Amino acid sequence: MKKVLIAERPDWKATAEQLGFAFHTIDDEPYWDESAYYQFTRSQVEDDIENPTAAIHELCMDLVAKVVDSEELLGRLAIPPAFYDFIRTSWREGHPHLYGRMDFSYDGCSPAKLLELNYDTPTSVYEAGAFQWVWLEQCLAAGAVPRGADQFNSIEDKLRQAFDHLKIERPFYFASIKGSVEDKGTTDYLRDIAEQVGITTRHIDLEDIGLTAEGRFVDLQDRWIPHLFKLHAWEHIFHEEFGAAIPGCDTQMIEPAWKAILSNKGVLPLLWELHEGHPNLLPSFVDREPGKSVGNGWVRKPFFSREGANIELRTAAGEMVKEDGPYTDAPYILQKLHPLPRFGDSYTLIGSWVIGDAPAGMGIREDNSLITKDSSRFLPHLFLD
Template sequence: MRRITTAARKNWRERALEAGFAFHTIDDSPYWDESAYYAFTLRQIENDIETPTADLHAMALDLVDEIVASEERLRELAIPPAFWDLIARSWRAREPHLYGRMDFAYDGDGPAKLYELNYDTPTSLYEAAFFQWQWLDDRQRAGTLPRTADQYNSIHESLVEAFGTIAPHLPRPFHFAAVRDSIEDQGTVDYLRDCALQAGIDCDKLAIEDIGVTADGRYTDLDDRVIGTLFKLYPLEDLFADDFGRHLPSAGLRLIEPPWKAVLSNKGILPMLWRKHEGHPNLLPAFFDDGYGELPPGWVCKPLHSREGANIDMRLPDGTRLKSDGPYRGPWIRQAFHPLPRIAGRNPLLGSWVVGDRVCGLGIREDDSLITRDTARFVPHVIVEEERGALVA
């Protein structure tokens, strides 16, 4: 794995505008960064990223049966009891899920280490699925990358296929929703809706804030139609906490992601995975904060519910402490400290994508800090040939 500096396309902003990539710059700071790319060998992708992701995905799904059947486990995850039956019903019915992202620390040598599962509202999707593929195609057409270069990326095709597979099982009307004022969330929802349309699904879009509730607890759109299926880029735990969400158990609304994803999107899944698979080469020791065991020097403290690197409390082995602000509070987990690699002054975090149950792509975000925050930059990647021990780009 190498970080290779390169000249950006002169027209990349125009290409972004044409593609509807409105959040390539956020708060006047670059988010999309093609001044460099990461080069992997096919062996690194297949052995160190793809296979572990598939294994961990299966291990995580295997835990869901155990968790939904246990009040003790649901309490450990701090899931409100009012939603336990809803979660269990959605799992037993195997309500379809769409996608998720696993975040790994990986330096190109040795096993990738799982930081967390983003299995409810993962973002950085459009840039991973579409825009970095366009970047590769443009670079190859310009002759600045060879035709033999590839990319670990079948995310778009997998999304369209997944929507086509689950479409017959989804009640109508089908709506996509996100917070009105989030340009990134709106862009992600626009992209996902386009994938659904390509799969032949008739669907609409509205803001989360515009969803209404009838007197008998049904959710409606702006035309007062009762919503059958809702893709919501809005955390399940927030729905459970909102007054708006108290109708979910009896509303008859089909959600994507389904309620059972509240189990896997919770940081508590990390100590549960470690408890069941202690010593697995891709897992880090992790414990619930009210009863954690012995950790090697250094630890990272995370709330059960947090996103975008917020409210992380990191103690390095040398005693240095790094903390990030944010709105999230306890309960917490503690996870063994395992640093991101430091390459050219940047710390890359690898996001491995799973669509349905298919492992299908990679996105990389870089931060100057060991904590990957919402200001991290997205950097594209390629797969290159390996010839006589050298990488050939």
């Protein structure tokens, strides 16, 4: 694993705009960064990323099966009791799921360590699945990267298979928060793939979803929403006004309710408890004293947070790194610190994608801090035999 500097394609911004990648630059700062790429060997990709991703996914599915049968475990995940039966039913009836992302710390030498699961509302799927593939194809054609270079990336193919497997014949709505260019870009990408397999799709802003007196979700034209991909986390839905209507509604939700079990960091202590010593897991525990200072070599994370918010860590040498944020109303975990590897002035995070139940590819983000935030940059990758 190494970082390789490379000249940017002179027309990459025009290419991005043409392909609908409207959030390549955020607040005048680069989000997509092709001034360098990460190079791996095939064995690093297959043995150190792909295989552990498959193994951990199986552990997660086994864990969901245990949690749905235990009110004690559901409670440990801070899930409201009113939704226990709803979650349990969604698992037992096999409500289908689409995708998820695991975030790893990996330096190319030691085993990749799972930092967290993003299994409900993960973003960066377009960058990982589509735009970095375009980058590789164009760089190969221009002779800018080594001949024979490949990419760990079957994301789009597996998404197509997953949508086809759903066998949806009625309109499939894709919802994101109004005004979020990144979220809209994610749902538009997924919509496009769904339409490739013959599914009729419609976009709707989350704020525009209506609820009839009979408990049916409808669009602005009062049309029933039979299937809904909601880029909105279950932990928020559970506490929102319309959330109480979801268990009794006749809309198929994707991601399904059982993803609430895997969408918070409280699952990490459960995984460690069941599989202590697993080479790809880190010691993790519920923080019983969140008011105390974080010890050297540990990280404190809220059960529910996004983009590094409200995370604090202390290095082995005692240096404190902390990010503020709004996620202060839920429990916390303590996780053994496994620092992100540093390449130059940047710290590197591996995002490994699972589509359906299969590993499908990866995306790489860089930050100037040990905590990967919403200001991080996305860089492409390739591997060589």
